[in-house]
Amino acid sequence: MPTTRTRPTPVPTASAPAPTSPSPLPPLREVWFAAWPVVAVFILSNAAMPLYVVWQRHMGFSSGTLTLIFAAYMAGLLGALLVAGVAADRIGRKPVLVPALLVAIAACVIYATAGSVLTLVAARFLTGLATGAAVSAGMAAVTDIAAGRRIGPLLASTAMVLGAGVGPLLAGVLSETAPAPTVTVFLVEIVLLLTALAAVVRMPLPPRHPKNTAAPVSAGTRPTWIRVPSVPRTNRRHLALGLAAFAPGMTTTSFVLALGPSLLTGLLGTTNRTVAGAMAFGMFLTAAGVQFAVRRLALRTVLLASTAATAASMLSLITAVRTTALAPLIAAVVLAGAAQGMGQFGGLSLLSREVPIDRRAEANAALNAGGYLLAGLFPVADGYLSDLIGLSAGTTTFGLTVITLAAAGATLILTRSAKR
Incomplete structure (x- = not known):
């Protein structure tokens, strides 16, 4: 008969009395469900790749301009990483992931209706923002729910690369076989992101300490929300x-x-x-x-x-x-x-x-x-x-x-x- 694994019992503190019994670990399937939002966002991160030749032909922009569109993605991603990791550690994974998925959906709408280079830059920037949140808050949520099981880092990591691979394949197939190639791809992606949003809402994340600040703060100073992400010394x-x-x-x-x-x-x-x-x-x-x-x-x-x-x-x-x-x-x-x-x-x-x-x-x-x-x-x-x-x-x-x-x-x- 299988045994039920439990989370380790926290050490009691003056502000938080010891719980009467340890809380059970979520079933393994919940770790797999938690990885889906990371997959969905990373599908979007590379979905535009096969379509640039279509946009380039319709809009007539140069290869140098294409480099700027790619740079917008990096700017959004690195900008999100300055905030998303700290925010997810302070206020929780869900309050970061839900807005990120909504931003990803907005990016899909802009991609599907793009008529100029500026709109492509905006869509790529928003995609970078959503991806930055996914690699910090999303992957952390997977390992949190795994609660020490080695499957957590494994699924968090494979979710990222699997989504990155499915994106261009999905976009390539749909753009060659479906009507309106630059529209159909992102309508499908919106559906995937909506299912990811439902997965985030139902995540059984472990309870968080209400006074968590994600980093030691010196007396008399205010915690910094925007900073280069780091780790303890x-x-x-x-x-x-x-x-x-x-x-x-x-x-x-x-x-x-x-x-x-x-x-x-x-x-x-x-x-x-x-x-x-x-x-x-x-x-x-x-x-x-x-x-x-x-x-x-x-x-x-x-x-x-x-x-x-x-x-x-x-x-x-x-x-x-x-x-x-x-x-x-x-x-x-x-x-x-x-x-x-x-x-x-x-x-x-x-x-x-x-x-x-x-x-x-x-x-x-x-x-x-x-x-x-x-x-x-x-x-x-x-x-x-x-x-x-x-x-x-x-x-x-x-x-x-x-x-x-x-x-x-x-x-x-x-x-x-x-x-x-």
Whole structure:
């Protein structure tokens, strides 16, 4: 007969008497339900990717303008990370997630009715805001409900990459087969976001201390709501170790997403949006699957494997660009997915295990801020450099730079982490 697991009984304090009995853990299915809002938001984060060629043809904007549209997403995401993690730790996960999902729905409406570059910039910015909230408050909610079970960080991490992969595939298929391609995609996404909103409302989150401030505050000072996300001093090493693998791994997937469609056009002679979406889906499906494969390994091993996959992916991408061969491009796609998946799972698991619950959302925000900042800057810089010295030379330069970062990350992991 199965036993019922319970939450650990909190230590009684002067302001909070000890409960008479420990509260039972939510069923495992509730952890899966809690991951759905993260999936839904990340579907939106990449859903526009196959559609830019359609908008570009209708609106006539340049590749430089397209870079600005991508930059609007990064601005929204990083801006949300300055607030969402702190807010989620202070006032709770739901008060952050509900507005974020409403913002995501508003972004879908703007995408579906977009008639100018300015509206695309606005939609992309709002998408970034919603994504920033999802990676901080949403992923923290999953690990909170899991209550120490290792499935929590695993599902939080795989929800992110699975949604990121489903988005371009869904958009590619619908835009090639359904009428009004730039409208149908986002009508479907609105339905998905409404179901995610229902999932947030019913989340069985653990009770929070009413006086939680998410960080120590000096006497006579007011708590800061907008700040660069951080972790407690004792957890800085854990954050650094997570970033050492996650940031280069995420940058690798950004490179592949940026260069993949043009390489596919040259290698296969096709501009079919479903093919480009399938490539992205395959990469992120690998990122999700590899996390289940390595979930029982020591975290140090997982992080080191991520840095190795990053280096191998970049070498494969450089080979694909220089030889215009399909096999190294496929290898780059698979290895990039494995690199991000393992780096993300290792970093998130480390923070979930070591960081106190009242700083967990902010810790997630700090991990993702570092990863997204590097992943956003490098491909843009590579694009400008490639315009000056050519695609092959530019990709080689930045590919070798990412390999160097991965090697430095591996060195840090080997010298600063315990064997567990």
